[in-house]
Amino acid sequence: MKGSLFIFNTLTRKKEKFIPINPPFVGMYVCGPTVYNDVHIGNVRTFISFDVLYRYLLHAGYKVRYVRNITDVGHLVNDADHGEDKIAKKARLENLEPMEVVQQYTNSFHFVLQLFNTLPPSIEPTATGHIIEQIEMIETILKNGYAYTKNGSVYFDVEKYSQMHHYGKLSGRITEELIANTRSLEGQEEKKSPLDFALWKNAEPSHIMKWKSPWGIGFPGWHLECSVMSTKYLGETFDIHGGGMDLKFPHHECEIAQSVAAENTEPAKYWIHGNMLTVNGQKMSKSLGNSFTATQLINGTHPMLEKAYEPMSVRFFMLQSHYSSTLDFSNEALQASEKGFRRLVNAITLLETIQPSESGSINTDELEKKCYDAIQDDLNTPILIAHLFDAAKTINLLYDKKEIATKEQIETLKSVFKNFFFDILGLQTETDNNNSDKTNGIMNIILNIRKKARENKDFSTSDFIRDELKKLHIIIKDSKEGALWEYEK
Numbered sequence: 001m002k003g004s005l006f007i008f009n010t011l012t013r014k015k016e017k018f019i020p021i022n023p024p025f026v027g028m029y030v031c032g033p034t035v036y037n038d039v040h041i042g043n044v045r046t047f048i049s050f051d052v053l054y055r056y057l058l059h060a061g062y063k064v065r066y067v068r069n070i071t072d073v074g075h076l077v078n079d080a081d082h083g084e085d086k087i088a089k090k091a092r093l094e095n096l097e098p099m100e101v102v103q104q105y106t107n108s109f110h111f112v113l114q115l116f117n118t119l120p121p122s123i124e125p126t127a128t129g130h131i132i133e134q135i136e137m138i139e140t141i142l143k144n145g146y147a148y149t150k151n152g153s154v155y156f157d158v159e160k161y162s163q164m165h166h167y168g169k170l171s172g173r174i175t176e177e178l179i180a181n182t183r184s185l186e187g188q189e190e191k192k193s194p195l196d197f198a199l200w201k202n203a204e205p206s207h208i209m210k211w212k213s214p215w216g217i218g219f220p221g222w223h224l225e226c227s228v229m230s231t232k233y234l235g236e237t238f239d240i241h242g243g244g245m246d247l248k249f250p251h252h253e254c255e256i257a258q259s260v261a262a263e264n265t266e267p268a269k270y271w272i273h274g275n276m277l278t279v280n281g282q283k284m285s286k287s288l289g290n291s292f293t294a295t296q297l298i299n300g301t302h303p304m305l306e307k308a309y310e311p312m313s314v315r316f317f318m319l320q321s322h323y324s325s326t327l328d329f330s331n332e333a334l335q336a337s338e339k340g341f342r343r344l345v346n347a348i349t350l351l352e353t354i355q356p357s358e359s360g361s362i363n364t365d366e367l368e369k370k371c372y373d374a375i376q377d378d379l380n381t382p383i384l385i386a387h388l389f390d391a392a393k394t395i396n397l398l399y400d401k402k403e404i405a406t407k408e409q410i411e412t413l414k415s416v417f418k419n420f421f422f423d424i425l426g427l428q429t430e431t432d433n434n435n436s437d438k439t440n441g442i443m444n445i446i447l448n449i450r451k452k453a454r455e456n457k458d459f460s461t462s463d464f465i466r467d468e469l470k471k472l473h474i475i476i477k478d479s480k481e482g483a484l485w486e487y488e489k
């Protein structure tokens, strides 16, 4: 493979050549979800963006250690420094153990990401599994004079830090402006400055998730877990730190400050941020009420959805925009992507049937290079996809016998689809998904025939359908609402 990856680094605000600290190894950390509800399709976009980066790095031959955390404690409602933990709140409302909430939504997160064919990370650490390490990091920050204790809590001293270092380096925020814009919020009174953030919070008696620490019983602040877990598994300074654009401030800014305060070194060389999925120009977010889950999307069961969509068309829709641009959801846009995606899938199928000729009338010389140029230019997936559409056009001409191709040219087309469509973009032609609208449609027809047979007391037909489906590991369950089906587990 020729060429090198150039990637936009938020830290330097420049597109930079990607040079790993210790090749062929690459360490990549991406902020994972807070597992208190089902991820929405906006969250999925960010994880797909980083999946493409991960896939590209693997394709390029790097030995990547990809760490993506699960936030299972410390993330408070409204991302605040005071108040209820998001997971504990859900546990209270649903009368569950907090760890039941964590397990349920970790499982559903994995299921959803698998549906969209994202590769699992190498390590998926949890905040609750690293309390000791978090306490140790706080002790170091305290020892180095960048934090103070108050009533059993520990706060990071942003003003002290700013005397020596640049708080705002990543996000471009200016501390004076931040202070001027801060209203006095509840829970701020313990802090020397409203910019200070919690490293450790003293737990009120009603708080469920809490641990013993040198400062009393409490729990870690949200920003700390990522500093601790990234550096524990990837070293004090690693290659790539990623997350959604909305995490740039304060979350990632605080991560940098924590690492510098503890180790006098910045945690990551390249900071990469994925942009937001929006709805009518507004960020998709659970709290704004404009979000839907992957299950709703693939079943078409949300008022905003005109129909059900296949996960691969949705992945394709997302990759048709650049990861650093916002992407607005609409049924029209999604349906256009669906058509385009089918066109590519169709071309891949046709390619298998094309017979080589002695000579070729097409030109495939530059195709592979153009595809590499696109993906290496800050992961420009929309341009890459445009090249794949050109290739699909050529394949259709070959199929219609309007052009001819040599064996080598056909091999080039095949290898371009293998490398880019399948390996790097992570697309699939078939989805092993029992909710796909085609399978659902066929199953509805079959279940209707069975229902009619039963109404006519034609039990031999209805039993035949049930038994034949069973051979295909499809189970029919009769319920009050009618017959339902599922794959045998």
Ligand code: AMP
Pocket (backbone or CB within 6 Å): 031, 032, 033, 034, 035, 041, 042, 043, 044, 045, 046, 243, 244, 245, 246, 247, 275, 276, 277, 278, 283, 284, 285
């Ligand atoms: P959270 O669980 O809220 O911390 O979010 C998990 C990840 O999803 C983070 O990297 C967020 O930046 C990202 N995210 C949240 N909302 C959106 C959105 N509307 N579009 C894209 N990414 C998002």
Ligand code: ZN
Pocket (backbone or CB within 6 Å): 030, 031, 032, 226, 243, 251
């Ligand atoms: Zn994080």
